[in-house]
Amino acid sequence: MAVLITSPSPSLPPPASSVGVVGWLRANLFSSVLNSVFSLIGLFIIYKTVPAAINWAFIQADWVGTTRDACTSDGACWVFVGVRINQFLFGFYPPSEYWRVVTAFSLIGILVAWLLVERTPKKGLVGIFTIFCYPVIAYFLFYGGAFGLPAVETHKWGGLMLTLILATTGMFFSFPIGIILALGRRSSMPVAKSISVVFIEFWRGVPLITVLFMSSVMLPMFIPENMQIDKLLRAMIGIIFFQSAYMAEVVRGGLQAIPKGQYEAAEALGLSYWKSMFFIILPQALKMVIPGIVNTFIALFKDTTLVLIIGLFDLLAVVQAAFADPKWLGFSVEGYVFVASVYWVSCFSMSRYSQYLEKKLNTGHAR
């Protein structure tokens, strides 16, 4: 029997059971008996925990006040965080100089936003300013000692401010150093290659906590009294070297994923090694390893909490120190929840941005 259709059939709406709320529930939660059981267990756990948590953190919580007497309800006592917020943010930085920290962070916030948001003009110029001028400005704002700004010694730095300084300098330096090390490790020059391999394997082979300990306790024994380097600077260098080694291996993964043909095409066109790396290989390799790079950044951000063992008061250390205040005994849960939320919001933002970046940079070359 032959078939002949002379006019197209009308498109009918899909059956009600496959669209809308019912369709979604059926596809995602109740697609089989086993999945339905798991869904119900999951819903039960959510029902038992989430409302209680919200109740504790928001509904029953106490927000205003200056002493612990303000905390009368059963919920969280955010007053504890509130009265100590300056210390949590700035450590022991003199309150009269807070504006310097705020200025420095606002400036970098504006610069980074300028670079990240699409369609802002003069990105190149702003980028150069951020890389070369901002660190100098930030140094004088934070440390002072020039332009009429009184010097604030680094042992007074603390709290979120110290965490952010450690994390951003760590990222800022470990990224380029990591790239150089990765290129070195894949180099055909024996000297460059062995230096990179030894550096990477050494720093990757020791725990960060040991690195920090060595930098603060052992190192001063080996260098003369009058040449002592600032403790914060030593910790920073330790973190930078440590994370550079990880970054190098992440970048190397990307370099190895680039087909040999890309190197050959660049060579055949007469591009020099550095030009072919800069224009051809690294843009593709780095794009490929964005998840790995952000992973390392997130790890670095959280690893900065380890500086508390060498007596630097980062956010976590400052909050923990506040638990010992006899006027505020028993509020450690609020303190830890506060610290955890700050870390979580920061890390989650980085993660989201990396996903956005991956989508934006996708030129559909995976064929």
Add this chain to the structure above:
Amino acid sequence: MIILSEIMTATQIEQNDPNDVMVELRNVNKWYGDFHVLKNINLKVSKGERIIICGPSGCGKSTLIRCMNRLEEHQEGDIIVSGITLDDDLKHIDTVRRDIGMVFQQFNLFPHLTVMENCCLAPIWVQKQPRKEAEATAMKYLERVQIADQAQKFPGQLSGGQQQRVAIARSLCMNPSIMLFDEPTSALDPEMIKEVLDVMIDLAREGMTMLCVTHEMGFAKTVANRVLFMDAGEIIEENEPNEFFDNPQSDRTKLFLSQIL
């Protein structure tokens, strides 16, 4: 499709001075570890000559042309391109690479750059051309390979045949005097081979010096001055194309031709 007689006339018009040697290989030997991949290769390519290199897989034909722009290093003998001897001197290598364009089997376009950026990158950063000029040149060659309308797309959005034509345009943007083609149609779907070959035939008509590794025998008959047959690292037979295909001399050539034709 280009008519054969047209090509012949074109060939006759630009009669070449045989002394105008573009590429010369003297007793070139190359090993991959213990494997002797090129055995005593001697070859002279004159200006405007079009040479087809064929032979069974693994015979060293790709290696031969890749030695000419130093993508591979030879261990013995001399390779002289446009009067410059290829040795360890990076300046020599750079100069030779600027003068030789290469088209690869896998296209090797840069996937993160648009077609236009692919074409302009080397002229701007190697030859220091102003961007405007480089873009104008690129547009000229993109038009010539009939892909100018895709200039702002990324390579991943083009078909294989289109990508290979972009790759040819990218090489031409460097204004090379010699073009090397390493199996340019082998990775293409059958219906796209012709569009690439047409571009290459067009290039041959303009008198470009070309060395082409290919198994497209129709193309070889249409454009080649000479066909080289390689086996086991040696040039076994070398002849004018019609003679080569109609009257092969060595048994290995006969066997090879019986397998591919």
